[in-house]
Amino acid sequence: MALRLSWPASLRRWRRWIVTILVLLAIRVALPFAARPLLASQASKALRAQVEIGAVELSLLRCGIALRDVSVRPVSGPGSAAAEQPMIAWKRVAVAVRWLPLLRKHLLLREVVLESPRVAVDRAEDGTLNILALVPPSNASAAASPTPGARGTACRAGFRLAHWCGSVGAP
Helix, strand or coil: CCCCCCCCCCCHHHHHHHHHHHHHHHHHHHHHHHHHHHHHHHHHHHHCEEEEEEEEEEECCCCEEEEEEEEEEECCCCCCHHHCCCCEEEEEEEEEECCHHHHCCEEEEEEEEEECCEECCCECCCCCEHHHHHCCCCCCCCCCCCCCCCCCCCCEEEECCEEEECCCCCC
């Protein structure tokens, strides 16, 4: 005969809440670890560069995310000196959005924080800037206006406050 564990009588009516809270807590703890490689791969695809993220911090109540030790390196051949130094780097990037506009499919940024941003801009021999490697090439067909009958989900974005933490100038 198997031993069956049961809840104490005083906790029986609370067991759904307790289990729900424990599951939400486990998701909250695991989410940053799962989000870091996903964010890095999606940013690498969008920028066509190697994006590295040190840590992800979530603030669910404030509806925000912070990324620590972010660096963007150009994709180049092995052994090149350009890949050693990041093209763009931040000590911390934090974004917080407002909750209520999300229900109306509007993205309203409450706060954007950039701590210790570093950008290494170099001009090549042909006169182009290295930072332009992150910009996708323009296509004449992509610039054409969409058809009038096409419908999609509209989403507006905006922000009200941005903080700049760091100094501007040569190191």
